[in-house]
Amino acid sequence: MTPESLVRATENLFSLPDVVLRVNQLIDEPATRPADLAEVILCDPGLSARLLRVVNSAFYAQPKPVETVSQAIGLIGFQALRDLIMATAAVDLFKGLPPEKVNMEHFWLHGVACGIAARDLAARRGLRNGERLFLAGLLHGLGRLMFFSQCADAYREVLRLVEREQLDSVAAEERVFGFNHVELGAELLRAWRFPESIWKVVAARLDPALAGAYRAEAEILQVAERVARQVAATAIDTGEIASVDASDELKVLAERWSLEPDALLDLPGATSLRAFEVFEILLPGSTLVY
Template sequence: MTPESLVGETQDLFSLPDVVRRINQLIDAPDTRSADLAEVIRFDPGLSARLLRVVNSALYARPQPIETVTQAINLIGHQALRDLVMATCMVDLFKGLPPDWIDMDRFWFQAVACGIGAGDIASRAGLSQSERLFMTGLLHSLGRLIFVTQCPNDYLDVLRLIEQESLESSVAEQRVFGFDYTRLSAELLKAWGFPESIWMAIAQVSMPAQATQYRVESEILHVAILIADRLMLNHVGGTVPTVDRLAEESQALAEYLSLDPEALDELPDAIALQVMDVFGILMPEASLIF
């Protein structure tokens, strides 16, 4: 079994929805107007409603409400629109997985927190790719969903190792499968045609200092995962072994990006409201209580 073969088995089960493909085509075209994008989105009432809820949420903190899809697109820009469409469609694409396989509420809470955390770090560092890093963080753990849908019995062995030996999930996955969820996530996004800067950053996140390309993105994603785990522990509960490394890894990243270390120390609290707001929009029926 390899990441490539496992992703190949999911092509019919998990493929990008038509609305995502159409939005991507329009955004990649140089002469696309906001009105063109709005016309596509209006055919999906659920997506339209979520777009308006997001732009009126704490993520953007607008003094005046945004009332139309075109206004929303003009406010957030085409790249952020792509992120939102992808986030919404990913939630729908993987909806309905058996709860005894994976808790999807916790999964998406962590993913949203990681995406917002990665984007925030990039913004604080003055980097131009904050929107791309939001998407990288949001989608970095999709491989875990492939594991549990395609190899549910083997993944039970992963869960046993995590519980019995207090291993991190990626270590347990390496032991059972020979590769972890980040390698699988990267392969899935590569197969879907995502930019190299996204899937390579994910593929290298377990050893970011050794990244041959996109090291900055991998380093930021690495710490964003720890920040998301801290938020998970603070607001959802449970045991997250990786959070003990957050202070040390944040210090190293602050030095690498020439940031004030306190800027990263405060980040879990700084983004908490945004995370809960966006999570509530993407997962309106979630059972998590804050």
């Protein structure tokens, strides 16, 4: 088995809806207008309703209700539209996983926090088109969901190795499957026709040197993932994440960027506030309380 073969074998299970693929394609075309996107989105009543619900939520705090899809697109912009549509599509695809395999609220809170932290770090670094790192952060863990969904029995051996031999999950996955969830998730994003600037960054999260031209983005994602674990520790009381502290990584990054040593240390707090707002949009009615 390889990441490619597993993704091919689950193509029908984990394929994005045509409307999502078309919207993603249109956003990358310079001549696209809000009306063009609205025409496609209106073909999916559920997506249209969700977009209007989100734009009229407290997150955007509009003085009066937004009533049309075109208005909504004009309000939030193309990049935010892409983030919303891709995020909600991913949540919908994997929402059926049994809670005994994975706590989806914990999973998506971590993803949201990672995406927000990555986007914020990219902005502070002054990276061009750094907004795309929100999706890289949000979706960086999808390979783990694929393992839980399609290889549940084999993954029990991964968990056994983590518990009894004190291996980290990546090393245990490589021993059992020959590849890890990072590689698998990146392959899924590639199959979903994400640009290289996203799936290659996800693929190189553990070793940014492998990202080539996207090394800076991969380094940001690596640190953002640590920030996300620290954020999750403020909401989720588990021994696994309670001791996570991203301060050292943030200080190293600040030094590399020629900033003051403490310049990035406010990131976990700022990320936490935004993460719960976005999380509530993606999973309304969540039982997590901040």
